[in-house]
Amino acid sequence: MRQKAELQPAALVTSEVAPRPTIRDVARVAGVAVSTVSYVVNDSGHVSPETRLRVTSAIRALRYEPNTMARNLKTGKASSIGLIAPDLANPYFAAVAAGVQEAAQASDILLVLCTTQSQPHWEDYYSHVVRARRLDGLIFLSGSGMLTASLLELIQRGLVVLVDEKLPGLDVPAVTSNNRRGARAVAGHVLDMGHRRIGIIGGPPQLWTAEQRLSGYREALAGAGIDPDGVPILHGDYQQASGMVAARALLDVPAAERPTALLCANDMMAIGAMLCCREMGLRIPGDVSVVGFDDIPMAELMEPGLTSVRQSGHALGRAACRLLLRRINPHDGKDEEEVITNQPTTLIPRGSVGAPARQP
Incomplete structure (x- = not known):
């Protein structure tokens, strides 16, 4: 009891x-x-x-x-923002998210992360969620290149900053890398090594980044006297598996026709291409040279190391967050550091590129 x-x-x-x-x-x-x-x-x-x-x-x-929402309405200062990204499995996207989080945390801002698997309907849904939840702004890393109704409404309200992407025809604030220059540099490196039979594994054709990198490759090819329209191009989705599929299609031809070098629009597809070469018994770089773009941490861990173009996803994310917060509260004045909206790229040569074993 x-x-x-x-x-x-x-x-x-x-x-x-x-x-x-x-x-x-x-x-x-x-x-x-x-x-x-x-x-x-x-x-x-x-x-x-x-x-x-x-x-x-x-x-x-x-x-x-x-009550942070009431305080935000009264003071005009941000309290929460959203980040829409394709996924975090790609180390480059994860680095962008980490940069956004660092800048948001430094300003005592809540970050809401949404991943879309590059599907337009999820991009539209999460853009609607950002608006319905009355978040103060959105950082958008597109995986589809599509402009949805909910995203357009946020853009019209001046609440969106793009990361490493642009939407043609719309004047939207963006933080990007010099994709075209980086692609031109890495393609030039391959050409300087003597390669003339080139294959290209491009990114999703509807994405601005993929278009910029392809333009850089074409400029380098034309500068070396190679007709870009005669170079085989297959497009992947920036995922490793698509790199494997595209590489097999490009390389599974008679040896005299096989490309001696593959230009891949990102590291994940380049790693897929390297795995495909190993499955086919092709030596890297003895039979095929491979290059990527992004310089994710895994690039230097490959055997041989993957030649790539370095861009800092972390710096892009941090700059995008700071740019968004300045747009939300232009009179804050606490962050006086310059926001670099066009980040540099750097060629990182490694062992995956060598001279071709067979000249055309």
Whole structure:
């Protein structure tokens, strides 16, 4: 009986939900006006050190949590933003997300991450969620290149910054890398090694990045006296499996016709191409040279190391977040560092490129 009697009060306590403390409760406990608590919470107005201490002590004692949405509407400062990305399995996309998170965290901003698997309907759905949840802005890393209705509405409201992507015909703030120059440099490196039979594994043709990289390859080929229209091109989806499929289609031809080098529009497809070469018994770079783009950490761990174009996904994400926050609150003035919207690219030569074993 005694044990049962002891359990009853505990059950009563856990079944009750204490009311959420309000700013008026904090003011009452601290013995100050509600406006004084507001000054402390929003770091505005003049409050003496002694009064500030009383207010912060009352906030801790009551476990008071300010209404961030209401505070944001009043002050015009961001409190939460969204990031839409294709996935995080690709280390480059993960690096972009990490850069966004770093910048958001430094500004005490909540980041809501949504992944779409490059499907337009998910891009539209999450754009709608960002709008419905009244997030302050959106950083968009497209996987489909499609412009959905919900995304267009956010763009028209000035709440979107693109990462490593542009939408033709629309003036949308974007942070990009010099994809064209990087592609031209890596293709030039392959051509300088003596390759003339080239195969290209391009990215999704509807994406601006893929178009820019393909343009860079074509410029390098034309500069070397090779007709770009005569070079075989297959398009993948930036995933490893598509690189394997495309490489097999390009390489499964008579040896005299086989490309001696493959230009791949990202590292994941290049790694797929390297795996395909091994399955086919082709040596890298003895029989086939392979290059990628992005310089993800796995590139230097491949055997041989993958020649690639380095771009910093982390720097792109960080810059995109800072640019978005400046657009949301242009009068903040705390972040005075320049935002570089056109990030550099760097050729990283490794062992996956060598001179061709057979001249045309």
